[in-house]
Amino acid sequence: MTISITQQQRQQLIRAAMTARQLAYAPYSAKSVGAALMTADGIIYTGCNIENAALSPGLCAERVAMAKAISAGERHFTAIAICGGPLDAPAVPEELFYPCGVCRQMLAEFCSGEMIVICASDEQHYQQLTLAELLPYPYPPDNH
């Protein structure tokens, strides 16, 4: 199945990721990240990074958005937008945030290689990729 989103949906996702970023809890890295995940039905789930004094319990924005969606019963996704940058400052177009390896693998559990990944600093500045470009050889889940 070919996945596509409209320009309006891309704008909605980027805006939602930018807004979610404002809620980041990131006192240790001072980098705030927001993610907005769209289901096949067009519903958007957002997440922000949540850090921890012990460091390793920290969560990336993408996995928070995924956990919210999966725990709400969602299983089918078309796109995710990610917006990150220095805490309390606008994101920088030249320093887009790309999903970490763990988040790529978590996306691969539920999304095909055609899943759209939009790394953005704002609605005008973004790079649109597919999950297959970011993770060409995922550890395969049973359901694919």
Ligand code: THU
């Ligand atoms: N982070 C995310 O939330 N998503 C990414 O794609 C990359 C990194 C977070 C983790 C940590 O809280 C902060 O950004 C700095 O690495």
